[in-house]
Amino acid sequence: MVVGSSPELHELFRPASVAVVGASNRPGRVGTSLFRNLLSAGFQGVAYPVNPSWKSVSGVRCYPDLRSLPEAPELGVVIVPAAKVAATVDELGRAGAKGAVIISAGFREVGDAGAALEAEVVARAREHRMSLVGPNCFGVFNTDPEVGLNATFSELLPPAGNIAFVSQSGALGAGILKYGASERIGFSRFVSVGNRAGVDENDLLTSLDRDPRTRVILLYVESLANGRQFLEAAREVTEHKPVLVIKSGRTSAGERAAKSHTGSLAQSGRDQLFDSVFAQAGVQRVDSLGDLFRLAKIFSTGLALDGPRLAILTNSGGPGIVAADAAIRQGLELPPLSAGLRTQLAGELPSIAAVANPVDMTADVGAEDYRRSLIALLGSGEVDGAMVISTPTGTMTGDRVARAILEARAATSKPIVACLFGLSDLSAEVTFLEQHGVPTYTFPEEAVEGLGSLARYRAWLNRPRLPVRSFPVDAAKAEAVLRRAAESGQSVLPEYAARGLLEAYGLRFPGSELVRSAEEAAAAAGRLGYPVVLKVASPDISHKTDVGGVAVGLADAASVRAAFQRMDRQVRAAAPTARIDGYEVESQVPGGKEVLVGVQRDPNFGPIVVFGLGGIYVEVLKDVTFRLAPMRPLSAQHMVESVRAYPLLAGVRGEPPSDVAALVEAIERVSQLAVERPEVSELDLNPLIVRPAGQGVVAVDARVVLAPPSRSGPSP
DSSP: OOOOTTTHHHHTTOOEEEEEOOOOOOOOHHHHHHHHHHHTOOOEEEEEEEEOOOSETTTOOOOOGGGGGGOOOEEEEEEEEEHHHHHHHHHHHHHHHSSSEEEESGGGGHHHHHHHHHHHHHHHHHHTTTTOOOHHHHHHHHEOOOTOOEOOOOOOOOOEEEEEESSOOOOHHHHHHHHHHHTTEEEEEEEEEETSSOOOHHHHHHHHHTTTTTOOOEESSSSOOHHHHHHHHHHHHHSSSSSEEEEEOOOOOOOOOOOSSSHHHHHHHHHHHHHHHHEEEEEEEEEEEEEEHHHHHHTTOOOOOOSEEEEESSOHHHHHHHHHHHHHOOOOBOOOHHHHHHHHHHHHHHOEEESSSEEETTTOOOOOHHHHHHHHHHHHOOOSEEEEEOOBBTOOOHHHHHHOOOOOOOOSOEEEEEEOSSSSSHHHHHHHHHTTTTOOOOOOOHHHHHHHHHHHHHHHHTTTOOOOOOOOOOHHHHHHHHHHHHHHOEEEEOOOHHHHHHHHTTOOOEEEEEHHHEHHHHHHHHHHOOSSSEEEHHHHHSSGGGTTTEEEESSHHHHHHHHHHHHHHHHHOOTTOOOOOEEEEEEEOOSSSSEEEEEEETTTEEEEEEEEETTTTHHHOEEEEEEEEOHHHHHHHHHOOOOOOOEHHHHHTTTOOOOOHHHHHHHHHHHHHHHTTTTTEEEEEEEEOOOTTTTTTTEEEEEEOOTTTOOOOOOO
């Protein structure tokens, strides 16, 4: 059993009995705060303080050790020095506890000595088949009134609700709990995973998916314990519940020098890789903690936006314009209202009102105008949701506007979000609206962002569920290429060998011949047909253009001979130690757009497919995107459409559109190769020429880096 993924994990947060080992009466101690929190939260089970220094803790009889307890606790909360934690976990396990929450610090986070202590704790937990949260964590809570578990040392506990929060940072978790209490944000569960020696975000996603009281799941992560497992778990969970994440550390994490464009891009674009993984799993990433909870607010209401069409209703033009701009940035639509609907609105509003979209009713309106206009807009069938902006004026108080909005909401199932401005305190009105299912925001952009998040989640739920396609492969040819490389000790396949592997997977290359003299080159060019390309063939030269190893547009035998002689001199001067297997003469591909398709094998994520603008500037422009293999057709399509250069492929300024369908298939074939051939550590198809629609794609340069034999085990 893997610690943290036991089938009892869901029930770990519903214990009938808890032992707090290290409970205390001493002011300022964690053991003091945590045990008092356990009692004050209304825990429905039995709480046992364990500490030989005290007769009682917070008025509850205290036991000197776990053996003295009248029953085996289901959950142990451990607050003892790091050196004693392993023995405590062992004692809990022998007593029959199902799990432990390790608050104690002093483990992996402090260095090698702490890591050794942590390994011992994990070994003891595994021996007893216990789930383990922490160490070095802030604790857990479950606000279910049938449980009432608060095993944290937070000073404040937010109200019960339907938002679950998982945090890798204990200090941040503490701040969030205070924020939730002050902002009346309701939580169902909170888990501080600390060092993730046992339970991690992947285990908790699955557990929270099963929790009927959790409607939306929030994650704060600094890294992913296992990127591949996260993708699989999150993709399953987001079919039922939205998952929002804030991932810190947006700087490049890669330091090693990669041998290929793809390897370099995957390292420098590490944070972009997380973006892609989240998108592939249906997880929505946000940039700030404020955004995290503003979006959680709208999801917690259970509102659904069935389409992108938004109506904006305001009594002030400026905020309406701000909201309209934000809506476009969020990918929402502001459809023009029909003539009939405009006539209906105009008949009920002041003559100076603007009945376009946004609908600016002007400052002369009252609360009843809000109610009637909202009902008309949402009942028209022309919009999917509405945003209401109100600045109370004159006799139109915030209270009357709030009640008018709720009356309109009662007449529709479509979502309404509100933005209330005012010189006076409107917190009571905001609370009133939110208690009745209308999320309310301070600024228009925040409200629109919430609606945009709803629309993105709906699009995820409505996406086509297409299976991963499997293409026929010439397995014998692929295995022969890899076998020859292994026998010769090659770690990098030169292009003429790499193309054999890729051709086995259905990738198309132009005609080519390997030559070793100027005369052989001219003869090969005559057989292939002009114009041709001449390239150096060397396992030691990654980027041929850097050493003068590529010549294009060679139109006759004389130019081929001259290019060969010139190239041979330049390459040997620029790379004197490189092994040169010869030179390749290749048919030149006429016309098309250059792209890159590659593979990078990551120890955390497994095989990653990279796509972007190709050619010699790829590492400068970094117009790339990533997906984990294997890939479904829709993921491959989204890869192509997500790069900034996509309009060039779609066709601009009268140019014909490129063969995007063939490109998508090529990406899927590379994805299949990445999964089936774990020997391939890095792969470059750069450039891959995308011909006009109907003419396919052609790879004109390929490079494959092989993993050392010890690394080429089963593909993740």
